[in-house]
Amino acid sequence: MGQSTNATLAYGYDLGEGHELVDLAWMTGDEYDLAGACEQRLLAELVGFTETWETHPDGYYEREREAKARLGVEIYTHCSDNAPMLLLATHVITAYRGFPEAVDLAAYASMPDSLRWNERLQEALNALQITSPQTEPGWLLCSYWG
Numbered sequence: 001m002g003q004s005t006n007a008t009l010a011y012g013y014d015l016g017e018g019h020e021l022v023d024l025a026w027m028t029g030d031e032y033d034l035a036g037a038c039e040q041r042l043l044a045e046l047v048g049f050t051e052t053w054e055t056h057p058d059g060y061y062e063r064e065r066e067a068k069a070r071l072g073v074e075i076y077t078h079c080s081d082n083a084p085m086l087l088l089a090t091h092v093i094t095a096y097r098g099f100p101e102a103v104d105l106a107a108y109a110s111m112p113d114s115l116r117w118n119e120r121l122q123e124a125l126n127a128l129q130i131t132s133p134q135t136e137p138g139w140l141l142c143s144y145w146g
Contacts, residue, residue, distance in 0.1 A: 012089030013132035045127035078142040090117040
């Protein structure tokens with residue numbers, strides 16, 4: 001077992017430390033996976049996907065994958081396993097240890113889908129009922145040690 005030391009460049013919002021989000025009104029208090037709970041909230045609120053594997057096992061993962069693609073945002077965990085921090089992102093680029101990634105930010109800005117990135121992020125913040133310390137979304141460079 002080794003340590004992951006990946007670098008990530010993501011477009012979106014910093015949500016801070018996970019423990020800061022546990023008092024949200026929609027939380028039930030029994031969430032052991034905050035990132036997963038936020039993702040399920042976004043899937044339900046923004047694309048109407050409320051299925052669970054337990055209730056609809058046949059083809060569940062394919063339907064979930066399609067719902068996530070429609071969502072257009074993701075909750076991304078960074079920092080470390082022991083002190084997870086969260087990003088809300090529309091696009092994530094990961095450079096895995098030993099494999100540098102060339103990044104052309106101008107190319108991402110001209111992607112047809114990028115015109116909706118800010119709108120999707122704001123819809124997601126509203127659905128999660130949270131605010132970010134950032135006033136506007138932007139490119140965030142972070143790391144993960146785990």
